[in-house]
Amino acid sequence: MSLIIKDLHARVKDGATILNGINLEIPKGEVHAIMGPNGSGKSTLSKVLCGHPDYEVISGSAELDGQDLFAMSVDERSRAGLFLAFQYPVEVPGVTNANFMRAALQARMPKGEELDAVSFYKEMRSKMKSLDMDPRFTARAVNEGFSGGEKKRNDILQMMMLNPSYAILDETDSGLDVDALKIVSEGVNAMRAPFRSFVIITHYKRLLDYIKPDVVHVLYKGKIVRTAGYELVAQIEQQGFDFIKSEE
Amino acid sequence: MDFSQNLSMEEAFALAEAEAKLNAALQAASQRFNDAKIPDRYNEDWRFGQPAKHAVALAEILKTNVPARGSISVKCADSEVVMPVSAEDDELKETVNLMPTIGSDALLGLHIRRFGEGICLMLEENTEIKQPIIITYETDGLYTPYTFIMAAPGAKARIEEHHKCADGATMFCVRNIHVMEGAQIAVELHEHGSIDSRCMNITDIHNLGGAVQHFTSHAGHAWAREETIAEVYAASPGTSIELYSANRISGNSVLDQHTHQIHHIGGAKSNLLYKNVVDENGTAIFAGNIRVEAGAHCTDAYQTNRNLLLSEKSTVHSLPGLEILADKVRCSHGSASSPVDEEALFYLTSRGVSRANAQELISTGFLEDAYNKFRKSFDETYTSGLPD
Numbered sequence: 193m194s195l196i197i198k199d200l201h202a203r204v205k206d207g208a209t210i211l212n213g214i215n216l217e218i219p220k221g222e223v224h225a226i227m228g229p230n231g232s233g234k235s236t237l238s239k240v241l242c243g244h245p246d247y248e249v250i251s252g253s254a255e256l257d258g259q260d261l262f263a264m265s266v267d268e269r270s271r272a273g274l275f276l277a278f279q280y281p282v283e284v285p286g287v288t289n290a291n292f293m294r295a296a297l298q299a300r301m302p303k304g305e306e307l308d309a310v311s312f313y314k315e316m317r318s319k320m321k322s323l324d325m326d327p328r329f330t331a332r333a334v335n336e337g338f339s340g341g342e343k344k345r346n347d348i349l350q351m352m353m354l355n356p357s358y359a360i361l362d363e364t365d366s367g368l369d370v371d372a373l374k375i376v377s378e379g380v381n382a383m384r385a386p387f388r389s390f391v392i393i394t395h396y397k398r399l400l401d402y403i404k405p406d407v408v409h410v411l412y413k414g415k416i417v418r419t420a421g422y423e424l425v426a427q428i429e430q431q432g433f434d435f436i437k438s439e440e
Numbered sequence: 441m442d443f444s445q446n447l448s449m450e451e452a453f454a455l456a457e458a459e460a461k462l463n464a465a466l467q468a469a470s471q472r473f474n475d476a477k478i479p480d481r482y483n484e485d486w487r488f489g490q491p492a493k494h495a496v497a498l499a500e501i502l503k504t505n506v507p508a509r510g511s512i513s514v515k516c517a518d519s520e521v522v523m524p525v526s527a528e529d530d531e532l533k534e535t536v537n538l539m540p541t542i543g544s545d546a547l548l549g550l551h552i553r554r555f556g557e558g559i560c561l562m563l564e565e566n567t568e569i570k571q572p573i574i575i576t577y578e579t580d581g582l583y584t585p586y587t588f589i590m591a592a593p594g595a596k597a598r599i600e601e602h603h604k605c606a607d608g609a610t611m612f613c614v615r616n617i618h619v620m621e622g623a624q625i626a627v628e629l630h631e632h633g634s635i636d637s638r639c640m641n642i643t644d645i646h647n648l649g650g651a652v653q654h655f656t657s658h659a660g661h662a663w664a665r666e667e668t669i670a671e672v673y674a675a676s677p678g679t680s681i682e683l684y685s686a687n688r689i690s691g692n693s694v695l696d697q698h699t700h701q702i703h704h705i706g707g708a709k710s711n712l713l714y715k716n717v718v719d720e721n722g723t724a725i726f727a728g729n730i731r732v733e734a735g736a737h738c739t740d741a742y743q744t745n746r747n748l749l750l751s752e753k754s755t756v757h758s759l760p761g762l763e764i765l766a767d768k769v770r771c772s773h774g775s776a777s778s779p780v781d782e783e784a785l786f787y788l789t790s791r792g793v794s795r796a797n798a799q800e801l802i803s804t805g806f807l808e809d810a811y812n813k814f815r816k817s818f819d820e821t822y823t824s825g826l827p828d
C-alpha cells in the first residue's frame with residue numbers, strides 16, 4: 193500500500209506548467225521529506241494531489257492504495273485517506289471549527305449513522321489540549337482572525353481528528369514558535385504508525401530533527417532531482433541548493 | 441372625549457386640541473388612502489419589485505372581501521400583557537391609519553379595511569418578562585393580522601413572531617412597535633412560506649428613547665415584501681435601533697425588502713445588517729435609506745446589505761441610500777454581493793465534506809452571523825441594562 197506518483201505533469205489552469213514529470217513512491221508507514229528552493233513546485237504538487245481547482249493535470253498518474261486519485265473529487269480524496277496541511281490555511285468566515293470537524297467526520301460515517309456529539313467534543317477538546325490550543329477555538333470561525341501559528345496548529349488539529357493514511361505537511365513549521373514546533377512535532381511523531389505515511393515539506397533541518405524522515409527528496413523546477421536518506425538534510429543545510437542547481 | 445373626569449380648563453383645552461390634531465391627522469390619513477394608487481412601475485419604491493405582478497395580485501385578493509382564514513396563538517408568561525385586536529378598537533385602528541409605508545399606502549389602506557385580527561402586547565412599565573413571548577399566525581387562505589407592541593418605559597421583553605403560510609396562502613401583516621424611554625425590546629419575525637405562498641409586512645418601529653433589536657427571516661415564500669420603517673423620536677443614553685435580517689431565497693422566489701432608518705432627533709444610533717443567500721432563479725431586492733433630519737446632530741447610522749449568490753442565475757438588486765441633513769453625524773452604508781469563496785469551498789472539501797455540504801455550511805454560517813449579532817446585542821443590552 194502506497195501513494196505512487198508517476199510522471200506527473202501539471203500546470204496552472206490556462207497558465208504555466210509547474211510540474212514536469214514527478215515520480216514518487218510513498219509506502220505506508222514511512223516519513224518522507226521534500227525540500228527544494230522557493231518556487232520549485234512543492235506546494236503545487238501537494239495541491240494537485242488534493243485536486244485544487246487552480247491546477248490541471250496534463251499527464252501522469254497518482255494512485256492512493258491502488259485507487260486513481262485523479263478520478264476522485266476533492267472530498268473523495270480526503271475520505272480515501274489523503275490529508276494536506278496547507279502552507280497557507282484558508283479562513284472560512286461563519287463556519288465554526290467544531291461544526292467543520294463534525295461535518296468532516298460525519299462525512300466518513302456509514303449512511304444513516306450519526307456522529308456522537310458528546311464523544312466528538314471530548315475528543316476535539318483533548319486533541320486541542322495536546323496542541324496547547326484554547327478550547328474556545330471550537331466556537332470560532334475556521335482560521336478567521338487566527339495568527340499564522342494558530343492557523344498551522346489548527347490544520348494539525350484537523351489532521352489529528354481525521355486520522356488520514358497519507359498526510360502531507362506543507363511548511364507546517366513556518367510560523368510556529370519554538371514551543372509550538374516541538375508540540376506539533378510530538379503530535380506528528382505520536383501519529384507515526386505502520387498504516388500511515390507523512391510527507392513533510394520544509395526548508396529547515398530543525399523540523400526534520402524532531403520528525404526524522406526515512407527518505408529525503410529534493411524538488412527542483414518541477415522534478416524530483418535527488419532522493420537520499422536523512423544525511424541529505426544536513427548537506428542542504430550546509431551547502432544550500434547550489435550543488436543541485438549546478439548539476440541540472 | 442370623556443368629560444366626566446374633573447379637568448381644569450387648561451387640561452380640557454389641551455385635550456380638545458390634541459383630539460383636533462388627531463382628527464386632522466386621521467382625515468389626512470384617509471385622504472392619503474383614497475388618493476393612493478396601487479403600486480405600479482412608476483412607483484420608485486417598487487423598483488425591481490414587479491408591482492404589476494405582485495402588488496396588483498395582492499390588491500386583487502384584498503379587494504375580494506374573502507373572510508380571514510387564519511389562526512393566532514400566543515405564548516406569554518404574563519397573560520395580562522396580551523390582548524387580541526378587535527375590530528371595534530378604534531383607538532388602535534387610528535394608530536394603523538397613521539402608519540407610514542414605503543410605497544404601499546394603497547395596500548395599507550386595503551389592509552385597514554380588514555382591520556380586526558391580531559395581537560396587542562402591552563408591556564408594562566419597569567417590568568421584565570423573562571421567557572420570550574411567542575406569537576404565531578397561521579393561514580391557509582388570506583390573513584391580514586395586525587401586531588401592536590407597546591413597551592412602556594423600562595419594560596424588557598423578547599418577542600418572537602412566526603408567520604406560517606400553507607401552499608398558495610397569503611399573509612399580509614402590519615406591525616407597530618413602540619418603544620418608550622429605557623425600554624429594551626427584541627423582536628424577531630420568522631416568515632415560513634410554502635409553495636406559491638406570499639407574504640408582506642409593513643413594520644413601523646417608533647423609538648422614544650429605548651433600545652430595540654429587530655430581526656426578520658424569510659424562507660420558502662414565492663414572493664415576500666417587507667417594508668420596515670424605524671424612527672427615532674426621542675433619545676436618551678443608549679437609544680438605539682438595530683435591524684437584522686437573514687434570508688434564503690431559491691426557486692423562483694422574490695424577496696423585496698425596503699427599509700428606512702429615520703433619525704428625527706440626534707444622539708441615537710441605528711444599525712442595519714441584512715443578509716441573503718440567493719440560489720437558483722431567486723431574486724433579492726434590498727433598498728435601504730438612512731435619513732438624518734435637520735438638527736438630528738450626533739447621530740450614528742449604519743447600513744450593510746450582503747448577499748451570497750449560489751447560482752449564476754441568482755439576481756440581486758441592492759440600493760443603499762443616505763440623506764443627511766444634520767452635522768456631526770457618523771453614517772455609512774455598504775453593499776456586497778459575491779459567490780461563495782472558492783478557496784473556502786476547497787478548504788472544506790479538502791477535509792472530506794462534500795461540495796454541497798460545504799456550501800451549506802458556508803451559507804448557514806453567513807446567515808447565522810446576522811442572527812448571532814442580533815442575539816448578542818440583545819443579550820448585552822439586556823444583561824447590562826441601558827446606561828442611567
Ligand SMILES: Nc1ncnc2c1ncn2[C@@H]1O[C@H](COP(=O)(O)OP(=O)(O)OP(=O)(O)O)[C@@H](O)[C@H]1O
Pocket residue numbers: 204207210228229230231232233234235236237246279
Ligand atoms: N495559482 C497559481 N497561479 C500562478 N502561478 C502559480 C500558481 N501556483 C503556483 N504558481 C507558480 O508555480 C511555481 C511553484 O509554486 P509553489 O507554490 O508550488 O512553490 P513552492 O515550491 O511551494 O515554493 P515555496 O518554498 O516558496 O513555498 C511558482 O513560480 C509560483 O509562482
Ligand SMILES: [Mg+2]
Pocket residue numbers: 234235236279362363
Ligand atoms: Mg510552498
